[in-house]
Amino acid sequence: DIARDGQIFLSRDVRMDELARHVSFLAGKLHIPVEVIRHADEAGSPDIRDLLSCGKDIRGWYDIPSQRICLYLPHARGKADVERTLLHEGVAHYGLRKLAGPKHMDAFLDDIFNGCGEKVRDEILRMAAADKTDIRVATEEYLARMAEAGTDQSLWDRIVTAFRNLLRKLGFCLEIGTRELRGILAASRKNLTGIAEPAVIQTARGDLELSCGYGRAVLRRQGVETDATSLLERMRKAGISPASLGQEDWKAVFNGGIILPDGRKLMAVREPAGYGMRISGVSPGSARESGMEM
Structure with missing residues (x-):
């Protein structure tokens, strides 16, 4: 009857609200973009919408245009199911470190x-x-x-x-x-x-090429090649893993700098023999301003 159908829909909405809150909690701790989908017509991909409309049991996917992990709540079987989907999709498309x-x-x-x-x-x-x-x-x-x-x-x-x-x-x-x-x-x-694998990142100071394993870095601009490997070596000495930086981070390093998780600022510095780095800001465990070039 109508009253019973209304209770079912209300129960479903309450359940999805609870799952959405849990996803929001997880997204606040993770370092990847996540989107909650409540209805099939909210999916950005026509192919995904068609599959959902046909009753396919799809609980999550990676949306290429938005570069987001999408979670389809109507098919989720509970919090553990949402967590597992998010974990597997996130690792597959972003990697465990990201x-x-x-x-x-x-x-x-x-x-x-x-x-x-x-x-x-x-x-x-x-x-x-x-x-x-x-x-x-x-x-x-x-x-x-x-x-x-x-x-x-x-x-x-x-x-x-x-x-x-x-x-x-x-x-x-x-x-x-x-x-x-x-x-x-x-x-x-x-x-x-x-x-x-070797990747080329366009920065304000030229095309930055990072070799496999971050063993070597080269900047190329107007046919001139500048070795930037020393920047990677000095980052490691300062306790900063080059692998922890994404493409946008590298662009920022060569264009004004980025803010590290501990609050310090990292930027590349041009030197006669290549590139070094400057770290400035508040030292961990100290309220005093600090700065150093390496």
Whole structure:
């Protein structure tokens, strides 16, 4: 009857409101754009709208034009289902580092590196030296390879525990199993590989080319090539991972600077032999203004 149908719709709306609030809570902790979709006609893609209209069980997707993770609430089976969709779509299209943010991701990788045995640490250090990259990037790459090839159970148990702790910090309440975590790390590796491949970024000072693993950087402008590798090396010495910066961040570094998570400002500085960097602002744990060039 009409009254009963009204209660059903009201219940559905209340449920979607609750899920939308949970998504908003998660989005506030994550570092990727998320959009909630309540009705099929709100989907930006005609293909997605058609599939939803045909009854396809689609719970989330990556919208290319807006570069957002879209969550379709009518098909969500609860908070855990929303979290799982967001996690898998986010890792697949942005990578684990972008999803978690530099602070949480670095803490996760440090936990793994410091807790693994000497043999594994030596292998990670060897990878970092061979690829001319930092230890955290090498640790992330090692994790992904290990997820595909397998490893001893004691180390894997530690990885699962560390990953669950990472999820808790991000607001997730999911219980991730071994098989699912292997898939997540493998997907993140594909994204990491895609990011680490040579990329050209147009900056105010020329086209910036970053090599695989951030081992080398070159600026090209009007046929003139300037080596900017020293900038990457000095960033690492200052505790800043080049892999943590997105394309817009790199543009800003060469055009006035960016504000780091700790409140300091980072900018590239032209030098006779290439590029260095300047860090200015409030030092972590101090109320005094600080500044340094490297």
